Amino acid sequence: MLFLIGLGLGGAEDITVRGMRAIETCTKVYLESYTSILKSYEEMQTLIEQFHGKELIEADRDLVEQGSDQILDDAATTNVALLVVGDPFCATTHADFFLRAKERGIGVSVIHNASIMNAVACTGLELYRFGQTISVPFFTDSWRPDSFYEKLGVNKANKLHTLCLLDIKTKERSYRLEDIMAGRTDVFLKPRYMTAPVAAQQLLEIEEEKGEGWATPDTMAVAVCRVGTETQKLAFGTLKQISELDEDVLGGPLHSLVVTGEVHEMELKMLELNKI
Incomplete structure (x- = not known):
């Protein structure tokens, strides 16, 4: 079994x-x-x-x-x-x-x-008003994926909230030339966990390229940090405000980000409890 x-x-x-x-x-x-x-x-x-x-x-x-x-x-x-x-x-x-x-x-x-899929209701946003969940990967110098932006757009068009799951990089092998030349195959990079500010900044960069209006600097969002733990932290504001938050304000991993759709009065009252 x-x-x-x-x-x-x-x-x-x-x-x-x-x-x-x-x-x-x-x-x-x-x-x-x-x-x-x-x-x-x-x-x-x-x-x-x-x-x-x-x-x-x-x-x-x-x-x-x-x-x-x-x-x-x-x-x-x-x-x-x-x-x-x-x-x-x-x-x-x-x-x-x-x-x-x-x-x-x-x-x-x-x-x-x-799981985060239901505990995200701690933001005050109603679960039945969420659309497709998206995953936001780390940008690199040569790889800047943006396919999830279209799903965000579909959710926005339907006035739905979007849960963004943020990238986790653990036990990634090192491809540094010195490690390869030395035949070291068991060297791993330091773990990395995407923060809500980094995710917000990447969304803003994609918006600047796409220009569809789904993730503008004024788009409202919620940084969701360490949900379910004693150090849970929420921060409600614009994508620009979240992108500028110091890491010390939000604390360590794990982070998620919620981009809000149409917000009802009761939802707004809950969100404003954690306003930046």
Whole structure:
């Protein structure tokens, strides 16, 4: 049996009772560590060891995408848990796990939890008034993708809010010439987590190029930081205001950004509680 267990957003203590009971039956417990991050990996490790006496195995990108057969092979003969920050089905990676297990005749049990997809309601914006969710990747000198701008436009045209999920770069291999020449294949770059100000700035740059009016300097948005944790922070203002916020104001990862559509009176009252 393969258990896909959501951990929620706030930390190790947000795992459900049902999730903990499932872990009791497992011989191996993996923590997926690249589609999101847990506030404290050590906290979860301690919890698993304290209550179940089991080692918590970190499942990085290589293991999840290239070594997944190892996990599925184990799940074919014993109970295995894959712990996922947020909800298991909020990343396509885990849907792929589910389908591959089913194809092999392996039983799968999904234990849901809170994710940014529903916790974004903490902004005061109604969930039923959200349109398509978009992902905003880091710009590079040679790569400035903007296909998500069209989805933002569709949402705006329909007066809907847009949740922007921001890029996470973890365990990226170094392609520096000196590392390649030395044959070093296990050198990784420092993890990077996109902030709401960076996302706002990139949207403004795309708007300047496209000129459709979907992400102007005056477009209203909400910076959403560390939702579900004790240090949760929200900041409501224009894209320009958010793009100019100092990182110390919003704090560390994880960040998301919401571009508002048509805002109702009750929503506005909630938003103004966190006005910049």
